[in-house]
Amino acid sequence: MFLYLLITLLVLLYYVITRKYNYWKDRKVPHKPPTFLLGNYGDMYLQKKSLGEILQDYCNEFPNEKFIGAFQATEPVLIPKDPEIIKLIVTKDFASFNGRLISDHIHKEPASSNLFSTYGDSWRVLRQNMSPLFSSAKMKNMFHLIDKCAHRFEEMLDRETQISNFLEVREYKHSGRNDFVDLVMSWKTSKQIVGDSIPNSKTREVKKVSLEATDNLLVAQCIVFFAAGFETSSTTLGYTLYEIAKSEEIQKRVLEEVDSYLARHDNKVNFDCISDLPYLDAVIDETLRYYPVLGMIPRELMEDYTMPDGTKLDKGMRVHVPVYYLHHNPEFYPEPEVFRPERFLREEKKKINPYVYLPFGEGPRFCIGMRFAKMQMMTGLITILKKYRLELADGMPKKLKFRALSGITRSIDGIMLKFIEREGWEKRVFAK
Ligand code: HEM
Numbered sequence: 344m345f346l347y348l349l350i351t352l353l354v355l356l357y358y359v360i361t362r363k364y365n366y367w368k369d370r371k372v373p374h375k376p377p378t379f380l381l382g383n384y385g386d387m388y389l390q391k392k393s394l395g396e397i398l399q400d401y402c403n404e405f406p407n408e409k410f411i412g413a414f415q416a417t418e419p420v421l422i423p424k425d426p427e428i429i430k431l432i433v434t435k436d437f438a439s440f441n442g443r444l445i446s447d448h449i450h451k452e453p454a455s456s457n458l459f460s461t462y463g464d465s466w467r468v469l470r471q472n473m474s475p476l477f478s479s480a481k482m483k484n485m486f487h488l489i490d491k492c493a494h495r496f497e498e499m500l501d502r503e504t505q506i507s508n509f510l511e512v513r514e515y516k517h518s519g520r521n522d523f524v525d526l527v528m529s530w531k532t533s534k535q536i537v538g539d540s541i542p543n544s545k546t547r548e549v550k551k552v553s554l555e556a557t558d559n560l561l562v563a564q565c566i567v568f569f570a571a572g573f574e575t576s577s578t579t580l581g582y583t584l585y586e587i588a589k590s591e592e593i594q595k596r597v598l599e600e601v602d603s604y605l606a607r608h609d610n611k612v613n614f615d616c617i618s619d620l621p622y623l624d625a626v627i628d629e630t631l632r633y634y635p636v637l638g639m640i641p642r643e644l645m646e647d648y649t650m651p652d653g654t655k656l657d658k659g660m661r662v663h664v665p666v667y668y669l670h671h672n673p674e675f676y677p678e679p680e681v682f683r684p685e686r687f688l689r690e691e692k693k694k695i696n697p698y699v700y701l702p703f704g705e706g707p708r709f710c711i712g713m714r715f716a717k718m719q720m721m722t723g724l725i726t727i728l729k730k731y732r733l734e735l736a737d738g739m740p741k742k743l744k745f746r747a748l749s750g751i752t753r754s755i756d757g758i759m760l761k762f763i764e765r766e767g768w769e770k771r772v773f774a775k
Contacts, residue, residue: 359417366419367412370654373405374412382414386747393745395638395667395752398422402668410650413663420661421644426698429664431651432642433698433706438544441466441708442643444661453559457567458711462645464552468538469564470711476526477711482718485522486614489719493612493726497773500730500762523568530556544646568712575636576716578751580723581758582634582743583627586682588733588760589741593684597623601728602771610774616721617714621688627720628687631702632676634743636751638667640704666701667752675699730768734761 360380367374378385383401386392392400402424405411409425423429432440442462449455449462458469475481530536533556540550554560587594600622605611607619617624644660671679675696676686685691703710710716727733735741736759743754 361417363417363419364414366414370412372410372412372654373408374414375401375404377414380416382416382418384413384415388416390747392747393638393667393752395635395665396745398639398663398665399668399671402665415661415663418661420663421656422663422665424665424668426696428650429669429698429701429705432662433640433664433704433708436544436648437707438541439646439648440642440644440662441541442645443708444641444643446643446645454563454566456560457563459567459571462643464540464550465554466708467541468536468552468554470707471538472530472536473526473564473711476523477715479714481521482714483614485520485715486718488520488522489722490612492719493722494773494775496723496726497730500727524565527561527564531561571710572712572716574751576720578636578753579627579630579634579716580720581754583630583720583724584727584733584760585735585739585743585758586630586633587626587728588735590682593626593682594733597626598728598732598765601725604725605729605771610771612722612725612773614718616725617717620721620725622684623721623724624717625684625687625692627717627724628692628702629682629684632670632686632700633682634752635666635670635702637702637704638665638745638752640664640666640701642708664701669699669701672699726773727762729771730765731762732765734763735759736761 364377375383377383381388384394384397386397387394401413402411402422405424410421410423410428413420413422423432443460445455445460446462449460455461456465458466458473461469535553535556537551537553540552542549587597600620604616604620613619640663642662642664644656644658644662646658648656648658648660650656669675673679686695697705703713703716739759740756743756743758746753746755
């Protein structure tokens with residue numbers, strides 16, 4: 344009896360695990376046969392490679408396909424490789440692909456009703472209500488906050504970069520800073536936020552939608568702004584400093600640009616620093632190409648859909664946009680393993696197809712904090728480089744390996760650098 348029960352259970356389990364393994368075969372979409380239970384993402388689960396690298400290897404096995412299929416454990420995944428197909432998914436047919444893979448869980452976990460994770464109409468209402476915060480005028484008004492941070496950072500570096508756990512507690516009232524916290528607090532006062540629905544994919548009809556501004560909704564947005572804004576920018580800064588430390592030539596050019604910028608602006612950093620330091624901006628862009636923080640951008644199909652070649656996909660289909668693969672593809676970036684900021688200077692930058700350069704994503708869901716991130720990274724870099732020259736610490740490898748199982752592209756060894764005081768730094772202390 345027990346044996347029968349065990350066999351039935353095992354058969355049932357086998358069925359549950361493998362029941363979707365013919366998904367791509369049935370649709371004649373190129374794919375590799377999945378490994379039992381692990382699908383095609385085994386190296387991630389076995390902690391051998393990062394997700395970005397797994398997708399890179401997988402995509403490279405299908406050099407001529409515009410999109411391919413795979414299995415993440417037991418679930419089918421669509422991987423778009425061609426820029427036109429990526430454009431279709433993230434921009435043109437965004438109404439169908441507006442989810443982020445976890446729509447089934449949003450209602451179970453309050454923190455996941457945040458702008459990054461949510462989908463459909465609640466995503467659109469949140470996005471519409473938050474976008475004005477990132478307009479040029481608002482960012483210009485907020486720049487004094489970044490400037491203040493730069494002064495603090497300057498002092499902190501002077502004190503040999505001792506880290507202090509500083510926590511500012513703020514009351515539930517408008518602070519007059521017009522920053523993100525003020526915006527979220529204003530929702531609390533008005534008790535709800537109103538916006539438009541996602542346009543219906545067939546009729547293009549748009550309805551008015553309102554969301555109740557519950558404490559959970561507000562907390563969820565604060566969590567995601569900290570998570571999406573802090574870790575991403577600090578990781579990118581780390582890689583940028585590492586690449587500057589590695590190349591004398593790049594470092595020389597960057598330091599000259601920083602010194603000349605400060606000389607022109609009386610030792611003050613301004614809102615327009617991004618356009619005023621084109622080479623350093625190109626170094627950041629190339630860093631984001633070489634080390635995209637998200638090696639894969641997720642989307643979820645929110646309704647049944649037919650691809651241009653007639654392939655029918657079911658609602659709930661996961662989509663993994665293979666950012667790391669695209670950024671390291673010689674077809675789009677000659678000698679992709681060479682770190683060359685010039686790719687992002689002047690005319691060369693204009694040649695890059697936006698759907699193969701995706702450090703901040705694309706389409707209606709692209710990173711809402713992109714310009715803010717650039718502004719704060721640029722200011723941080725100026726603060727460091729005006730005083731210090733960088734060298735790799737002893738034992739630091741010239742090529743980084745990435746951690747498996749980390750959602751973001753992160754170095755296994757960390758990044759250790761020597762900060763060496765530059766001659767004449769006293770001339771470049773920030774004006775008070
Ligand atoms: C170097 C820094 C950053 C990088 C590399 C980065 C990258 C990304 C990427 C790849 C996405 C997904 C885009 C897509 O699905 O098409 C994203 C979304 C997002 N980012 Fe950033 N980000 C950075 C900084 C920031 C900052 C500073 C903030 C906030 C101030 C922020 C807030 C968000 C939010 C809220 C989303 C979700 C947008 C949505 O789904 O509508 N990010 N980011």
